[in-house]
Amino acid sequence: MDSEKRRLLIEASKSPAHRPVRRVAPAESPVTPVEHTPDPGLGHALIRKERYTSAEFMRLEWERIWSKVWLLGGCEQDLREPGDYLCTDIGRESVLIVRQRDGGLRAFYNVCLHRGNRLRPEGCGSAESFTCQYHHWQYDLDGSFRRIPDLDTFPQGAPPCDGIRGLPCEAWGGFVWFSLNPDVGPLADYLAPVNAHLAPYNFHKMALTRDLTVEWDCNWKASVDAFNESYHVQGIHPQLMWYLNDLDIQIDTYERHNRYLIPFGTLSPRVRTPNAIPDPIKVIMKGAGMDPADYDGPISAIRRDVQKWKRTHGAAQGKDYSGLNDDQLTDDYHYLIFPNVTLNTHADDLMLFRQRPHPTDPDRMYYDIWTFELVPDGQAWPERPRHQHFRHGEKSIGLVLDQDAQNLPGVQKGMHSAGFEGLWLGAQELRIRHFHKVIDDYIYGPGGKPDGAL
C-alpha cells in the first residue's frame, strides 16, 4: 500500500475520542477486586488459523486440556435432593453427577461396565438407582453395583471394581464441576482468583430460566473468542451502542482466566447522544424499579443514577447487593473461566455460556446457554425450564445471540481459506490473545511452545 493510501486508511479508521468512564475505585469495592492488571505483554503475533481446524490440535486439546482441567458440569439447583442427578457430555465422554444420600456429590463415567452402554442420556432427573437399559445392570447412587441379573451365569463373577468409575467432583458458586483427571488439584485453586471475584454475586439465589444447547458449525474456540471481545459490537450488534460502552472496557488477565468490565446503561462513544432515552437503557431502569418516564436527568447520568437507585431500593425489593460495588449494580463483569465458561455477570442475573467441542469434528461445537435470574427474597422459585437442544438456525436464541451465531459459521469457513493465515488481533481483543496463550501453556507447557508450532 502506498503511503498516501495508508494515510487515508488511518484517517478513516480512528477510534472515537471519549471521556473515560467513571469506575469505582479499588477501595469502593467491598469484595471483587477492581484493580486493572498489568499488560501481560503477549506480543502481536498472528493466532494461526489451523488451531481451529486441525484434527491433531483437537487431539492435543483433548489430551492436555479437556482431560486435565476442571470442567463445568451443571447447576447445583438441579441436584437438591439425594438421588438427583445430571448427565453431561464432554467430547466422547459422558459424566454422571449424583447427589448422595449423605448430601455429598459424586461424579462417574456415565458408562455401564457390562457392555459399555450409557447409563443415562444427557439431562437431569432423579433416581433411586441407575439401571442400564440394555441388560439392567443396576448401580447404587454411589456408583456401586446393586444388582447384576443372573450374576451366577458369569463364571468370572462381577467386575473386580466396586462399580462405575468415579471422577473428581466439587461444587462452587451454585455449580457442580468435575474433572476427567483423577490427579486434578482442588477446584478452588483452579478457579482462583475468579471464585473470590464472583463470591458477592448471589448465584445460589438465581434461578435457571433458560437452558439451551445449540449446535454451531464452528470450532469451540471461535465461540469463546467471540465473547472475549467487545470490538464486534459496532460490527454485528449496532443496537447495543445505545446500551453499553463497548470502547472503554477494562481488560484484566489472570493466570488462566480473564475478564473485562463493560459499563452498561450508557452510550457507546461511537454514537451521538439521542434526544430520548434509548429503549434498551429503559429496560435497565425498569429492571431496577425506576420509571424512565419520570427521569429528568441527562442520559449520561443514568448509569450512576441506576446504581444509586439500586443501592437505595435493593433491600426493599428483596435483593441483597451488600457485597457488590456500585458498578456491579449496572455493568457487565464478564469472565472467562478457562477453558470454556463465559459468564456475563450482573447483580440481578447471570448469562452463562458453556462452549463444548464436538466429539470428533473441529468444525463443530455445542453452545450451551444457561440464563439465571435473581429470585428476590420472599418470591417463589420459578419452575425449571425444559432443556432444548437444536441446530443453529432452527430457532431464534434472541436478537443479540442470533447476531453472534449467524456470524460464526462464516468465521469457521474462513479458517479453511488459503487467503487467510490467522487472527490479526488488536488491543481490544487482548483476552483472545490471553486465552490462546493459556491454551499454549497447557499444550506445550508454560513458555514451552516450540517455534513453528500451531
Place this chain on the structure above:
Amino acid sequence: MDLGLRGKKAIVTGATKGIGRAIVEALLAEGAAVGFCARSEDEVQATVAEFQAKGGEVIGGAVNVRDGDAYRAWLESTAQALGGCDVFVPNVSAGGGMDSEKNWWKNFEVDVLHTVRGCEALMEHLKKSGQGAIVIISSTNAIETFAAPMAYNAMKASLITYAKQLSQFVGKAGVRVNAVSPGPIYFEGGAWEMIKGTNPKFYESTLRAIPSGRFGTPEEVARVVAFLASPAASLVTGANVVADNGFTKGVRY
C-alpha cells in the same frame, strides 16, 4: 421572496439540536434576532457560540420548561433582552414512550403546558408586534395512527386544536397562530438515527411508507416554520401545515 423577518425578534424553545436548532438557523438567516433555550447549559453555550460565529444575533439560556416559573422568567428576560417578541416557536417535546402513566403527565407538562404557558406569557409582546406569529410544532402522529397509542401522539393532537382556537381568540389583535406537523425527520443525534441502530426493521418500514423513500430534514421543516412565522404568511392562521414528504396517507379536505 423576502419573508420580511429582518429585524424581527423570535423566541424558540428546545433549539440545540434537530428541528429547533434548524428553526433558529433559518430565522437567523432571514435576519431575525433569536433567543432560544434548552436544558443543558453547556449545549446552549456551545450553540450560541456557533451561531454567533456565523454572525447571528442570538442569545440562549438553560431552562427546563417543566419548571413553569423558571420558564416564564426565562421567556420574559429573553423578550426584554431582544427588545420584544414577534415570533414564538414552542418546539420542546418530551418525546414518545409508553413506560407508565407518567408519560401522559410528562407530555402534558412539556408538550402542552409549555406551549400554552409560552403563548400566554408572550402574548402581550406578540400583540404589540402588530405582526405577531406563533408556530406550534405538532406531529403527523397527531393526525394518523403511528406505532402505538402514546401520550405523545394525543398531546400533539391537542396542540393542533389549541393552535386553531387560539388563532381565533387572538386574531383580532393581529397575532397569527399556526401548527406545523412534521413527519419522520432524520438528523444526527435524533430519534430516527437511534431507531436505525436499535430497531432497523421499524426504521425500514417507516422509510418505505414515504413515497420518495427519504426522511425529511430539520432544515426542510424549518423553512415551513420560517414562512409561517413571517409576515409573508399574513393570510395563514389557524392552519396545521403537514410537512411529511407524503408519509401520511389520509385525505383531508
